[in-house]
Amino acid sequence: MGRALSWPSGRARKHRIEVPRYGSLGAVASRLREVEGQVAPPMLTGGSQADEEAMMTETVLIEYDQAAPEAKAVFDEIAAVRGIDPRQVNNFWKAMARHPAQMRRMWSNMRAVMTPGALDMRTKEMLYLAVSVTNACDYCVASHGAQARKWGMTEEMFGELMAVVGLANETNRLAAGYRVPVDAAFKVP
Known part of the structure; x- marks a missing residue:
């Protein structure tokens, strides 16, 4: 089936x-x-x-005061990390509050991935921005573009990033369309 x-x-x-x-x-x-x-x-x-x-x-945003207790707990955590009032948490999380378990999972994933590690925060936000551009997610382009700029992305860096995104999308489609086999030198042993 x-x-x-x-x-x-x-x-x-x-x-x-x-x-x-x-x-x-x-x-x-x-x-x-x-x-x-x-x-x-x-x-x-x-x-x-x-x-x-x-x-x-339909766009459904759940405001903090109308949120289920499980969602309020996530709003409170986000607000504490960001140093804001829970009523100022951005719209993505208000939309996620429709499904508190999914909201909790996404917040846990976000905290685990979007922290400094082998990659610095500017690099992580620029990667997030590049994927968001490719996926045509206006919301994520705006929010992660703002975060990348907060972490030091300049307009010149943004221009180069967009050039890489455009080139990668074009060559990815060409390689897929021509069904180009992977060279032995590029294969991970």
Whole structure:
């Protein structure tokens, strides 16, 4: 049995396709390219079509005072780390507060990864920014662009970063399209 994948297309249409349950990402991507009018990444379907469409179009931000106790605890931790009032926590976390367990997991992951380590914070934020640009996430481009600048990214550095992002995206697609085999010298033993 396959999974139904769907995404909105235009105002009144929604595409649905069947993909194999254990199909590769490449198989899914190939199937998606066959369907005309793709305008957004697919989402696994669940619930009624009306519920799914509402979830894809409705922005729900949970303010601190309306949050479940589990979400309030995460708001409080974020606020303590950032030295702000919990009511000033940014919109990403307000959206995540819809699902406190997922919010907790994301905050734990964020704390574990986005701290100084072998990579300094400017480098980490610039990498996050590069991935966000590639994924076309306006919110993440704005928030991690601001953080990268806070950690010292200059306009010149941003320009070079965008040049690398553009070049990498182009050459990645060319290598994938031409199905270029990996050279033996590049393989990790």
